[in-house]
Amino acid sequence: xxxxxxxxxxxxxxxxxxxxxxxxxxxxxxxxxxxxxxxxxxxxxxxxxxxxxxxxxxxxxxxxxxxxxxxxxxxxxxxxxxxxxxxxxxxxxxxxxxxxxxxxxxxxxxxxxxxxxxxxxxxxxxxxxxxxxxxxxxxxxxxxxxxxxxxxxxxxxxxxxxxxxxxxxxxxxxxxxxxxxxxxxxxxxxxxxxxxxxxxxxxxxxxxxxxxxxx
Numbered sequence: 001x002x003x004x005x006x007x008x009x010x011x012x013x014x015x016x017x018x019x020x021x022x023x024x025x026x027x028x029x030x031x032x033x034x035x036x037x038x039x040x041x042x043x044x045x046x047x048x049x050x051x052x053x054x055x056x057x058x059x060x061x062x063x064x065x066x067x068x069x070x071x072x073x074x075x076x077x078x079x080x081x082x083x084x085x086x087x088x089x090x091x092x093x094x095x096x097x098x099x100x101x102x103x104x105x106x107x108x109x110x111x112x113x114x115x116x117x118x119x120x121x122x123x124x125x126x127x128x129x130x131x132x133x134x135x136x137x138x139x140x141x142x143x144x145x146x147x148x149x150x151x152x153x154x155x156x157x158x159x160x161x162x163x164x165x166x167x168x169x170x171x172x173x174x175x176x177x178x179x180x181x182x183x184x185x186x187x188x189x190x191x192x193x194x195x196x197x198x199x200x201x202x203x204x205x206x207x208x209x210x211x212x213x214x215x
Contacts, residue, residue, distance in 0.1 A: 127165035
C-alpha cells in the first residue's frame, strides 16, 4: 500500500522513510494516476526519466502533448482518432450491418489483429459498475441506440470482457437492444472468466468470435 504525500510548509513530504523533493514527488504522484501504475512502478518510471537524456524526456512529453492536441473521439464509434470519422467507420469495405461493442478504444486493436472481424465498432468507454458509481448515463450508449434504430444494423456483437462488470454491461445492453428485433450475440468461447480482453492473445479472441452465441 502506497504512502500518502502531504504538504508541509512549501515542501512535499513523503510519509514513508524517504522525503522526495517537491518536483520528484509531484512526478510520482502524477504517474500513479495512470491505471495499472502503482507507487513502485511510478517511482521506477520517474527515476528512469530522470536518468534519461533530456532530449528523450522531451520527446516523450511532446508525444503526449501531440496525442492530446491532435486526437479526438470519432463521432460515430467513439474510438480515438485523428480524423473524424475514423478509418474504420469511413472504410468502404467494412460490413455496416454488424457492430461490435467494446469497452475501450484499445480493445478494437486487439480484435483487428485477428483479421476475423470486418464490421464496425462502438466504444462504451467503460462498464457498468454500481460500486464505482458508473451507471448507464456514464457510458456512451445513446450513439449505439441511434445507430441501431437507423435500421441498417442486423447484428450487435457484445465483446465486453467476461468480468462481473463486463457481464452486467452485456446483460443490460441485451435487454435494451431486444426491442430492435436484431441479432444480439456475445463472445464467450475461449475467454476465461475474469479475463481482460486487452490481455488475451489474438488466437483466443478469434475463437471467441467464431464461437459467439446468441443472447
